[in-house]
Amino acid sequence: MKLTFLGTSSGTPTRHRNVSGLAVQTVLGADWFLVDCGEGTQHRLLQTPLSLHDMAAVCITHVHGDHCYGLPGLLASAGMGKRTKPLKLIAPLPVWQWFQATRELTDLHLPYEVEHVDVDAQPLVYEAPGLRIERHALRHRVPSHAYRVQVQTHRTRLKVEALKATGLPPGPLWRALQTGEDxxxxxxxxxxxxxxxxxxxxxxxxxxxxxxEPALLRDACEGAQLLVHEATYTQEVLDKVGPGPMHSSARLLAEFAQSAAVPNLILTHFSARHQNEEGLAALMAETQARYGGHAFLANDLDVYELDSTGQVTVTRA
Known part of the structure; x- marks a missing residue:
């Protein structure tokens, strides 16, 4: 799985960070998936190799504008780029209603079908060979969701020592055995x-x-190798801000990830007050004090790769 961060700021964009957007690619094919589409997401996509023709679905976590205001413009651009392949919009019903109203009131005609998948209708929101995407409810000022993405691949491994014992030399017959032939x-x-x-x-x-409340993701994180989650504030700032915004601190997230034994953790969705060297260092220090796995602070256009062994590597923008 490959994750490209298109926006890592909370609420509003800043000079170096856009609002929420995350592109997800898998080894299963060219199709990729967009999780959230804040304003300006399509500008970030222009800085990547990703094509709007290959975007299979857009998954919106909740109705707040920093997670969805970029959607009409992105889909309009896909249409102007002559996209014809149908697209799934996996989103809460209010997002779909808003998008439909925007289409009507701005005379937006798309040359492809957009199929709405209501996240509240069922847990499984997308399925294809080798791929499952499930939604999990979160706690926020409006209904909010996480997406659990599972990718399965199959490969055949030869019993090399047993083959060597037969005297059969490596070559075409080995490949035939690997593909199921006697x-x-x-x-x-x-x-x-x-x-x-x-x-x-x-x-x-x-x-x-x-x-x-990160602990709501305990079931979702069962067997997961990676958790990507907001850490809008440090705990000190969250205590000052109070419960109203209903966001997580780095401490809350780290404590949950440690208790759930998730081996890799990527923090994102940072408040503008933490978007400097000192603020980011405070977020990382708070995380590492309570979490023993591999922790990362996402930047816009960072690319993270999760391999089949559960290892995460990052290419910085």
């Missing part, structure tokens, strides 16, 4: 089932929207 060698039939094992690799990432 082969003849020295008068015997070597059965593929005896010399090849099917292995399933699973990668799971949980991508959260705005949320004041």
């Amino acid at each position: 082969v003849r060698f020295n008068g015997d039939v070597l059965r593929s089932a005896d010399f090849a094992d099917m292995q399933t690799d699973t990668a799971v990432a949980v991508l959260g929207g705005d949320n004041a």
